[in-house]
Amino acid sequence: MKQLIETIVMPLVDFPEDVRVDVKEDEQRITFHLSVNKTDIGKVIGKQGRVAKAIRTVVYAAGSSQQKKIFLEIGE
Template sequence: MTQHEMVAVEELVREIARALVDEPEAVDVQTVARDESTILKLRVAPGDVGKVIGKQGRTARSVRTILSAVSMKLHHRYTLDILEEDEEV
């Protein structure tokens, strides 16, 4: 897993989130790299959390499906955590 690939995946999630929310400037993605996986922590404005989760979690599930495809291509596991406003990164 190269640094370039990790930044590209982080930017992918950031751009998807920005396209979904009303306050794109509030979108923040942080990565926590582990040996065999990377956790992407997505934080958006409090009013936009529902937009990135979607009805019955469909939007979040779709983004996770995209990450799953990227994981298979890059041979590195990525997981997405959508943080509520009061959760620490």
């Protein structure tokens, strides 16, 4: 899943070397925290959050086979 998020986000940003995905796993959920360069945050979120929503949709669909809930947080 981490590789999927990186594959989606890296072509969108100007500084792909700053893309980092951290994973935190609990009993009932998995949280992925996506960190990008401060100047790229707008590109990842998109107008009215459309790009972020699309990324979340793909990640949630890919993780639907798991028994845990999946969350994606976007930050710098």
